[in-house]
Amino acid sequence: MSEPLLEISGLHTSFDTYDGKVGAVDGVELTVEAGKTLCVVGESGCGKSVTARSILRLVEKPGSIDSGTVTWHGGEEPFDVLSLDDKDPRLQKLRGDDIGMIFQEPAASLLPLRSIGAQLIEALRIHTGMDKKAARARAVELLGLVGIPDAERRVDAYPFQLSGGMCQRAMIAIALCAEPALLIADEPTTALDVTTQARILDLIRDLQARNHMAVMFITHDLGVVAEMADEVAVMYLGRVVERASVEEVFADPKHPYTKALLRSVPVLGRDRGRDLPTIPGTVPNPLHRPKGCSFHPRCTEAIAGRCDLDEPPEVVFDGGRTAQCVLYDDQSEGDRA
Amino acid sequence: MQFLGRRVFYMAATLLAISLVVFVIISLPPGDFVTALEARYAVQGTRLTPDEVAQLRARYGLDGNVFQQYWHWFSQIVLHGDLGMSFEHQKPVKEVIGARLGATLGISLITLVVTWVLAFAIGIYSAVKQRSIGDYAATTVGFLGLATPNFLIALIFIYFSVSWFGSVPSGLCSPEWCDASWNLGKLLDLLGHLWIPMIVIGTAGVAGLIRVIRNNLLDELRRPYVTAARARGVPEGRLLRRYPLRVALNPFVSTIGWVLPVLLVGDIVTGQILGLPTLGPILLGALKSQDMYLAGSIIMVLSLVTVIGTLISDFLLGWLDPRIRLGNQR
Incomplete structure (x- = not known):
C-alpha cells in the first residue's frame, strides 16, 4: 500500500445557529494517499465541503472545528494541522504551498478588481519568493499550461472578462503555482456546463500525472467519481458511511445508502419509460439527528430494534474497505476470528 | 478623454437645469425684494409711493416676468461671470459670497x-x-x-x-x-x-x-x-x-x-x-x-x-x- 499523505480522524465541525449547534461534520475519518485521487461523494449538506475547508482551517464563523485531528504527512515530520497556532509558519506553508484548493464558483473565487495575472503573481511571490519579472513570466507559462489560449495577453484580463471555465483554469493555475502535494477540489465543475466540465476534469488528471500530486475531489456527481477516483468515500449527514476503491464501490456497494445512490443514477437506454428509483424522504436536519444509524429512516434494509437504537459499527472488510452498517457486523467478527 | 468630454457636457446640462429650477422656486413666494423693502419701511413709519416702488423695481431689474428675470441673471453669469447685485447688502453678489466661500x-x-x-x-x-x-x-x-x-x-x-x-x-x-x-x-x-x-x-x-x-x-x-x-x-x-x-x-x-x-x-x-x-x-x-x-x-x-x-x-x-x-x- 502507498503511504498516507493526509489523515483526518474524528473530525467534528459545527455551526452555531439561532436554533442551536449544528454538527455539519460529525466524526469524519478519511485518508488521502500520496499521488492518488480520493473522491468524497454525498448529497448536498452532508458535510463534504465543510470537511474540505476544515483541512486548511477555512471554516468561518459561526462555524468552528470542535475536535479531531488532521495529520499532514507531507512535511519532514507529520503534524496535526488543527493544533497549530494561527501564526505558525507551517499553516502558512500548508495553505497554497503544500495544498492547493479550487472552489465551486470560479468567477466568485477571484477578486473582480484585480487581473487574474495579478492574483496569480501574488500567490507565486508568496510561495516561491520570485521577483516580479520572474513571477510574471512563470504566470504566463502556468496559464498556458492550464490551457488558457493567448496567455501572454490573458494574464492581464479581469475575471469578469473570462468565461467560468477560463476562470476555473486560472484558479487551477493559482492552486498549482507552488506545485502542491495535494489538490483539494471542492465541486470544481458544478457551476460549469458539461463540455467545459469534461475539459476541466481532463486537465486536473493530466496535471496530477505530471506533478505526481494527490487529489481530494469533492462532488455529488457519481459520473465524475467513476471518471476520476482511485478511492471513494461516501458521506451521509456528516459521517463517512463507506470507504472503498472505486471498482469495489461500483461493482459491490456495501452500505445501503451507497446502493441507493447508485440505483438513482439514470442509465441511457435502460431507464426509458420507467420511473428513476429515488431514495425515499429527505436528508434529516442535523439538529435533530435520528437516534441510532442516521440513515435508518430512509433505509430499505433497516432492522427494527437495532438500527433505530444503536450507532452502527465501523465494519472493516478484507482489503481494508469499510462500511458503517450493522448488516455486515457478523462478517467483520468472522474476519477477525 | 471621450469619457471626460461626455461627463463635462452632462455636468453643464445638469447645472443649467438646476439654475432654472432654483430660480423659479426662489421666485415662487408672492412678492419680491421691493415688497419686503416696503414692509420694512412701513414698520419704520415711512410709506413708499407707487411711483417710488415702480422705480425701485426697474432699478433692480424686477419688472418683467420670472423668465425675463432669469434670463437677465443667467446671461450675465455666462457672458460676464457677473452674479448680479445683492439687494440686501447693496454689494455685488460676488463680493458677498467671495468673503465667505x-x-x-x-x-x-x-x-x-x-x-x-x-x-x-x-x-x-x-x-x-x-x-x-x-x-x-x-x-x-x-x-x-x-x-x-x-x-x-x-x-x-x-x-x-x-x-x-x-x-x-x-x-x-x-x-x-x-x-x-x-x-x-x-x-x-x-x-x-x-x-x-x-x-x-x-x-x-x-x-x-x-x-x-x-x-x-x-x-x-x-x-x-x-x-x-x-x-x-x-x-x-x-x-x-x-x-x-x-x-x-x-x-x-x-x-x-x-x-x-x-x-x-x-x-x-x-x-x-x-x-x-x-x-x-x-x-x-x-x-x-x-x-x-x-x-x-x-x-x-x-x-x-x-x-x-x-x-x-x-x-x-x-x-x-x-x-x-x-x-x-x-
Whole structure:
C-alpha cells in the first residue's frame, strides 16, 4: 500500500445557529494517499465541503472545528494541522504551498478588481519568493499550461472578462503555482456546463500525472467519481458511511445508502419509460439527528430494534474497505476470528 | 478623454437645469425684494409711493416676468461671470459670497477629511471585530450621532460652554486675532475654534459612513474570493487590504459627490447658531428677504461643488474598479 499523505480522524465541525449547534461534520475519518485521487461523494449538506475547508482551517464563523485531528504527512515530520497556532509558519506553508484548493464558483473565487495575472503573481511571490519579472513570466507559462489560449495577453484580463471555465483554469493555475502535494477540489465543475466540465476534469488528471500530486475531489456527481477516483468515500449527514476503491464501490456497494445512490443514477437506454428509483424522504436536519444509524429512516434494509437504537459499527472488510452498517457486523467478527 | 468630454457636457446640462429650477422656486413666494423693502419701511413709519416702488423695481431689474428675470441673471453669469447685485447688502453678489466661500469650503473640507479618517478606521474595526464590545460601542454611538440633529449638538455645546467657561464659542477666531494677518498664533487660534463646528457638522457624516463601511465590508468578508485567497496563503493583513477592503471602498468613493453638499447644508443651521462667517447664515438671510440673486448664486455655487464632487467620484471609481472602466468594452 502507498503511504498516507493526509489523515483526518474524528473530525467534528459545527455551526452555531439561532436554533442551536449544528454538527455539519460529525466524526469524519478519511485518508488521502500520496499521488492518488480520493473522491468524497454525498448529497448536498452532508458535510463534504465543510470537511474540505476544515483541512486548511477555512471554516468561518459561526462555524468552528470542535475536535479531531488532521495529520499532514507531507512535511519532514507529520503534524496535526488543527493544533497549530494561527501564526505558525507551517499553516502558512500548508495553505497554497503544500495544498492547493479550487472552489465551486470560479468567477466568485477571484477578486473582480484585480487581473487574474495579478492574483496569480501574488500567490507565486508568496510561495516561491520570485521577483516580479520572474513571477510574471512563470504566470504566463502556468496559464498556458492550464490551457488558457493567448496567455501572454490573458494574464492581464479581469475575471469578469473570462468565461467560468477560463476562470476555473486560472484558479487551477493559482492552486498549482507552488506545485502542491495535494489538490483539494471542492465541486470544481458544478457551476460549469458539461463540455467545459469534461475539459476541466481532463486537465486536473493530466496535471496530477505530471506533478505526481494527490487529489481530494469533492462532488455529488457519481459520473465524475467513476471518471476520476482511485478511492471513494461516501458521506451521509456528516459521517463517512463507506470507504472503498472505486471498482469495489461500483461493482459491490456495501452500505445501503451507497446502493441507493447508485440505483438513482439514470442509465441511457435502460431507464426509458420507467420511473428513476429515488431514495425515499429527505436528508434529516442535523439538529435533530435520528437516534441510532442516521440513515435508518430512509433505509430499505433497516432492522427494527437495532438500527433505530444503536450507532452502527465501523465494519472493516478484507482489503481494508469499510462500511458503517450493522448488516455486515457478523462478517467483520468472522474476519477477525 | 471621450469619457471626460461626455461627463463635462452632462455636468453643464445638469447645472443649467438646476439654475432654472432654483430660480423659479426662489421666485415662487408672492412678492419680491421691493415688497419686503416696503414692509420694512412701513414698520419704520415711512410709506413708499407707487411711483417710488415702480422705480425701485426697474432699478433692480424686477419688472418683467420670472423668465425675463432669469434670463437677465443667467446671461450675465455666462457672458460676464457677473452674479448680479445683492439687494440686501447693496454689494455685488460676488463680493458677498467671495468673503465667505473660503471659510465655508475650508471648514467643509477639513471636516470631510476628519470624517473620512474616523469613519474609515472605526468602520473597518467594527466589521473585522464584528460583535465585539468595540463594535457594539461604535454602532451605538453611530446610531446616536445619526439620530441627533446638528443644531441640537450645537445647542448642547453652547449650553456646556456657557455653564463651564461662561462664554459662547462663536465664530472662527478670537476678537484679538480676527483682523491680524496670518501667523502661527492665528492658526492655533483658528484650530482652537474649528473643532466645535467640525464635531457639530461632522458627527452625522461619521455615523453614516461608519455604517456604510461596516456593512459593505461585512458583505465582502463573506465572499468566496476571501476564502479562496486565504486558502492560497495570502497573509491576513494583506488579504484584508487588498481584497474585501478594495471592493468595500467603492460605495465609499461614490459618496464623495453628496457628502459635500450635506456638509454645506449642515452648515446653514450650525453656522447660524455658532455665528460662523460661512455661507449658511447668508443663504438663510437671503431667502428670508427674497434677495434672489444672492440666494440663487449661493445655491448655484453649492450645485457646482456637488457636480464637481460627483465628477471626481466617477473618475476615482473608474480608476479603482475595472468593471466600471472596461464595462462597455466587454
